Amino acid sequence: MKKIILPLLFIATTALGQSKLRPSIDQKAQGVEAKVIEWRRDFHQNPELGNQEVRTAKIVAAHLRSLGMEVTENVAVTGVVGVLRGGKPGPMVALRADMDALPVTERVDVPFKSTVTANYNGQQTGVMHACGHDSHTAILMGVAEVLAAHKNQLEGSVKFIFQPAEEGVAEVPMAGAELMVKEGVMQDVDAVFGLHIWAQVEAGKIGYRPGPAMAAVDILTINVLGTQSHGASPWSGVDPIVTSAQIITGLQTILSRSVNVTENPAVVTVGAIHGGIRHNIIPEKVELIGTIRTFGEEQQALVHRRINTIASNIAESAGAKAEVNILKLYPATVNDEALTAKMLPSLTAAAGKENLILMDPMTGSEDFSFFQKEKPGVFVFLGGMKPGADPLKTPSHHTPDFYLDESGFTLGVRALSYLVVDYMGMKK
Numbered sequence: 001m002k003k004i005i006l007p008l009l010f011i012a013t014t015a016l017g018q019s020k021l022r023p024s025i026d027q028k029a030q031g032v033e034a035k036v037i038e039w040r041r042d043f044h045q046n047p048e049l050g051n052q053e054v055r056t057a058k059i060v061a062a063h064l065r066s067l068g069m070e071v072t073e074n075v076a077v078t079g080v081v082g083v084l085r086g087g088k089p090g091p092m093v094a095l096r097a098d099m100d101a102l103p104v105t106e107r108v109d110v111p112f113k114s115t116v117t118a119n120y121n122g123q124q125t126g127v128m129h130a131c132g133h134d135s136h137t138a139i140l141m142g143v144a145e146v147l148a149a150h151k152n153q154l155e156g157s158v159k160f161i162f163q164p165a166e167e168g169v170a171e172v173p174m175a176g177a178e179l180m181v182k183e184g185v186m187q188d189v190d191a192v193f194g195l196h197i198w199a200q201v202e203a204g205k206i207g208y209r210p211g212p213a214m215a216a217v218d219i220l221t222i223n224v225l226g227t228q229s230h231g232a233s234p235w236s237g238v239d240p241i242v243t244s245a246q247i248i249t250g251l252q253t254i255l256s257r258s259v260n261v262t263e264n265p266a267v268v269t270v271g272a273i274h275g276g277i278r279h280n281i282i283p284e285k286v287e288l289i290g291t292i293r294t295f296g297e298e299q300q301a302l303v304h305r306r307i308n309t310i311a312s313n314i315a316e317s318a319g320a321k322a323e324v325n326i327l328k329l330y331p332a333t334v335n336d337e338a339l340t341a342k343m344l345p346s347l348t349a350a351a352g353k354e355n356l357i358l359m360d361p362m363t364g365s366e367d368f369s370f371f372q373k374e375k376p377g378v379f380v381f382l383g384g385m386k387p388g389a390d391p392l393k394t395p396s397h398h399t400p401d402f403y404l405d406e407s408g409f410t411l412g413v414r415a416l417s418y419l420v421v422d423y424m425g426m427k428k
Helices: 002-021 024-047 055-068 133-148 176-182 240-258 299-318 337-351 369-374 406-427
Strands: 071-074 079-083 088-098 117-120 123-126 155-163 191-202 206-208 211-214 216-225 266-274 285-294 320-329 333-335 356-358 378-385
Touching: 002 406, 024 055, 024 133, 024 406, 055 071, 055 079, 055 133, 055 155, 079 133, 088 133, 088 406, 133 155, 133 191, 133 406, 155 176, 155 406, 176 206, 176 369, 191 369, 191 406, 206 337, 216 240, 216 266, 216 299, 240 266, 240 285, 240 299, 285 299, 299 320, 333 369, 333 378, 337 356, 337 378, 337 406, 369 378, 378 406
Parallel strands: 088 155, 088 191, 191 378, 206 356
Antiparallel strands: 071 079, 079 155, 117 123, 206 378, 211 333, 216 285, 216 320, 266 285
C-alpha cells in the first residue's frame, strides 16, 4: 500500500508547490495587461507577411533579452527563440506564438488600423493581422515577463518560440513551424503548449479538445487533358470542361460514400476552375484547384486514393486524361490526450469551470501540428469575441472585418503561465 500512496503524495505535493505560484502569477498577469494590449496594437498597426517579420522579431528579441534570457534570432528565417533557465532542475517546456500577418486590406475602424501595403503573389494588397497573430505574440511576451519574475522558483526551463510564416509563404513550400523543427528547435523540449485567439468564442473563455482538434490541409490540383475542337462540333474533340464537371461531382461522393463520418469529418473543395478562352472553342486543358481537410493519416490516405481513382477513371471514360497532384501542407493538429487530461485542471483554474468549452473539431488548420509531431503538445483556443455577441454574425478570421475584444488577453497570459508551472510540478 505504501509503495502506491507515497509516489502519489509526492506528485501531488510537488504540483501543489508549483500551484502556489498562481496568486503571484495572477498579480503579475494583471500588471502586464496594459503592456500586452500596447504591444498587440503596435504589431497590428505594423503587420508583416510571412518570413518578413523583421520589425516584430526585433521587438520580441529585445524584450526577451531585457528579461535576461538566452536569445537566438533568425531562426527559420525571421523566428526568435528565447530560453528562460529556471532556478531549479526540471523539464524544458516550450510555448509558441506565431508572428505573421495576411494579405488582407483592413476595413475595421480602429485607431490602430493597418494601412500597410505589400506585393503578394504579384499583386498589390493591404496587409493585416486578420487571424490574431499580433495578439499571440503580445500575449507570449507578457507570459515571458510573468515567468521571468518567478525565475528562481521555476522547476525547469521555458523555451519561448516566436514563429514566422504560420500562414505559409507563396514561394516557399514549407511552413514556419516545419522549418523550425528541421532546425532543431524541439530537440531539448519535453512538452509544448500554444493558443490561438478565436473570434467566435467569447472573451474570458477557453476552448479545448483532446485528440484531433484541427484538420490536416492539402492542396489539390487536377489537370484534365482533352482534345481541342470547335465549339460547334464537339464530337471532333474530347471536352475537358464537361469531364471536369463530372469529376467535381464525383469527388463529392468521397465524403458521402467513402468516409466514415461518424469518426471524423472530411472536406474536399474545388475552389477554382481555369479553362478556355473563347465562347466557341472547346479547350484542350482545364485546371481544377482545391483544398482537402482530414483528421488522421488513415483518413487522409483514403481520401487521396479516392480522388486519384475517381478523377482518373472519369477522365478515361470520356477519352480524356486526369493528372492529379496533391501537396501535403500541414498535418492534423492533434492534442495529446493524456497531456490534455493532466493539464485540464490548470485551464480550469485559469478560466473557471464555467468558462471552459469542449469544442468540436475544426476544419481549419495550424502548423503547430509540426511541433506536436515531435513532442506531446496541447493547443487551446482563447476567446476574442465581445461577450454576448452572436458568433454567426461576428466577422471570422482571414476577413477584412476581423476584430478582437482585448479583454481576454490577460486570461491568455495566465493560462499559459499556469500550464508551464503546473507541468513542471507534475514532472518533478
